[in-house]
Amino acid sequence: MIEKTDPTPPERKRGSGVRLAHEVLRDEILDLTLRPGSPVDEVTLAERFAMSRTPIREALVKLEGEGLVTTLPNRTTVVAQIDFPNLNAFFDALTLMYRVTTRLSAQFHSDADMARILACQAVYADSVADGDELAMIARNRDFHVAIAESGRNPYYTQLFARLLDEGRRILRLYYYPNFEPQAPHPFVLEHEAIIAAIAARDIALCDRLAKAHADQIVSQIQAMIARDQRQDIPL
Amino acid sequence: MIEKTDPTPPERKRGSGVRLAHEVLRDEILDLTLRPGSPVDEVTLAERFAMSRTPIREALVKLEGEGLVTTLPNRTTVVAQIDFPNLNAFFDALTLMYRVTTRLSAQFHSDADMARILACQAVYADSVADGDELAMIARNRDFHVAIAESGRNPYYTQLFARLLDEGRRILRLYYYPNFEPQAPHPFVLEHEAIIAAIAARDIALCDRLAKAHADQIVSQIQAMIARDQRQDIPL
């Protein structure tokens, strides 16, 4: 006799609890579903994910290592703040990683890498066509991470991924109200130019295009922040 | 009546268990006391640190996030291997971070930063004078991290610190038998030149000196590896 209607069927495979909590929380932090500074308490999360506090704590330790939450000793854990006062450090590192990873991709990418990059670009173009800003942000990240991975330098890839994630939070704040649908969209065209330069293994061109791409994104974010700040100032 | 001779006096403050285990294990991994690939099992560590497995596990999760251990699901955790096949990626990132952080230090360092840098340099010079290779490796790291911190870009600082830690493992493998005491030692002089360039806020000079410093270290490591490989080949 097979018991199918247990009171609490395990439902989860052993060892998947931490990964589940980590991935869900990570997405919610990057989508700003969990706002910066908001406290995340362990018992609530444990109830929500229907698991003990132990795997929740391990997921939080992981998130702390990624800089997505801040844990105060003997106090609650809070979602990491976005470091607005030092945003230029973020822009500086982001621009450098755009350039370095695209250059390395031109040097070291394989055919299989190029296929992956093209696939990411296709998915990204779809999200742009749909006008789905959240998907655009996430897919743009995937596209550039794919390029970075083809550059074969895990140190750069990891930092770049972290920067793009942080950018996902910032864009989520400012990008939404400012999207104007166009066909073909400039971002898609820029990506295609980068792909062509990588395929041609033209390192100098990759550097120029990556820098231009980064500068455009940075200046766009800065403009949005400036506009937003103006609105915030009471008269 | 004050009970002083409890059977098991707490000895440790609440919340310090994870930090203790993390720091000790981290040092042992970087000093190669724990060899790459060697398994680290939780119960042994729990007995050794006289604590439960829970804080040990959290420390291991942290170490995994720093890339110092690799956890296989449902299997034992092992000390991370040194990625010899792709060592040039390490050298490339290390050189870039040397340059970038030294440049930024020239731009953004304060007087307090300079004092800290000078203090690190003094400690480093002492370790060189003593011929203490382990201390040299660790103090050299501290010196460059101090410079990076004065550059005010935490993204660069974190990556650089991670690279310097990884370099600590590599140097620990090869550096020991090859140290020749000199006074004044070239490394100390190079550091002093870098300090002067930072103080003068000469960005271009900082870039050149940092690149030269990095190139020297890289070529030295490569020479050591090449020599070692020759010895390893059986005839």
Next chain:
DNA sequence: CTTCAGAATTTTGTCGACAAATAAAATGCA
């Protein structure tokens, strides 16, 4: 009404225990 001290409540850090999964040992069969 404000302020400060003490009590009560909440939340975290740690512990011991149990079950699943893997590794190791032992047994059976050809």
Next chain:
DNA sequence: TGCATTTTATTTGTCGACAAAATTCTGAAG
């Protein structure tokens, strides 16, 4: 003897519980 299979043992992943630290609440005094 060698190989496959079952059994045992070890190790990890998760759980519930307890104690310490911190926050909140309460109440009394100024």
